[in-house]
Amino acid sequence: MNFGQILTAMVTPFDEHEEIDFQATRNLINYLIANGTEGLVVSGTTGESPTLTEEEKVELFKFTVEVVNGRIPVIAGTGSYNTKESMKLTKLAEDAGVDGIMLVAPYYSKPSQEGLYQHFRTIAEVTSLPIMLYNIPGRSVVNMSVETVIRLSKIPNIVSIKEASGNLDIMAEIIDHTPEDFSLYSGDDGLTIPVLSIGGTGVISVASHVIGNEMQAMIKNFKIGNIQEAAKEHRRLLPIMKALFAAPNPTPVKAALNLKGVPVGGVRLPMVPLNDEQLSALQQVLNV
Template sequence: MQWGRILTAMVTPFTAEGKLDIDGARKLAVHLVEHGSDGLVVAGTTGESPALTHEEKIELFRAVKEAVGDRAAVIAGTGSNSTAASIELSREAAALGVDGLMLVVPYYNRPSQEGLYRHFEAIAAATSLPIILYNIPSRTGRNMEAATTLRLAAIKNIVAVKEASGDLDQATAIIRQAPADFLLYSGDDSLTLPLMAVGGYGIISVAAHVAGEKMQAMVSAFTAGDTRKAAALHRELFPLFKGLFITSNPVPVKEALNMLGLPAGPVRLPLVGASKEEKEKIAAALRETGLL
């Protein structure tokens, strides 16, 4: 399983009327792969998965796979807070030929650690595709503890975790004890380099929408042993990492893409577009990073 170190959590482009922009999704997918992304995660948090219908997700998986499938990994976001629904969507995504699945910790229903284990175990048993677990307690209301991730890492087709807990100790505990071929991806752009320093593999990124090549340069410098250059690039990108999270993701990154003339369009309710002040801060972050 070689998906690369920079996977972009792709936004879902919408038309001005809020309809799914499939042509825009194809164009954006190609642009991202040509500008630093090793692979794409489709219909994840940044893709506004809670606001997409089942049918729209299938349409997106198909379109992105057709657009870049021979050049980059396409990972389908098929997780939800219903185990049965996650299994159904995972099977349909597999039939479309996606390269892997990303499964978020079930949100709102706050399962125990044993419940988390059984949820992911059941989905893994229903597919042969490789799976990335996704831990983001700020959105789900439940942290998947290192011990649970390590139990799941023993399942053959659970191959990675996107760790967005912001907890370097938790990430270190996973890296320290997981099988050698189990990968930990950062779920926070600004923690990419710190996590790689303790053995993390890469990033499932928001910032790579607009700075994929610079992020590739940072990661490549680190893996080549040039930590000074990697740190300098991290510092250069830092205003962007922070500027893209001044309000709920993906509001700022969609605004940034629109500013750069790339397909994104509006967000869907219950999210609302960036305010005038927020737009100014996003534009300033793009300028400071030399992108605008």
């Protein structure tokens, strides 16, 4: 299923008391839609989901759906290491009116491949919404095998994967052995063009918070066969993409948005703000 080419893994704006700032969230949503975002992933890792309560997540889903008002797809991050809790949150997200669900591989508990399969299958059974799997071994410490993804792709409402292993060989194999309408998205901004070149659909992006239009131009050039120009754009944007991960995500991208005049506040512990040196390096790359 194609949710669009560039989906933004949206940050969660906080006020000075570290509560969700809904006015800032409204402004951010409208800013992203106006600047190259074709879909929103709400309450993913970039949205600081581990620090959001269930109540906050549901409130955020409802609010985002209301503000977006059908302009682009809204995908709710409802995955965790707790299958029953993920089932409950998935049902609440569906009630909130979201367009899809993203389920991260269960972190910390390190389940087997069979455990992964049963986890995702069980959650898929409680919703009619399309589901995007999320493989990010760097954070979850488990890597979904190609065989597990292929098996899961046979479940009717599991329609997509955000693949953040960085392994193009694995991605090519997934694309090759899953149904034609099963989509694969890069979980890494810097691999957007390589993933498109092997048949991927697009990217779930952090950098699109600040260079969404530029990334759209890069993809457009690639799609129309202007490969040299797309490659040039890729090389030009890469330092910005890298700078946004110079400290644990989403601290740099929140700082970048604040610098660019799109206020989103700070981060919740255990994340900490950028130090002066990091902030200065980010300003230099962003030229602000």
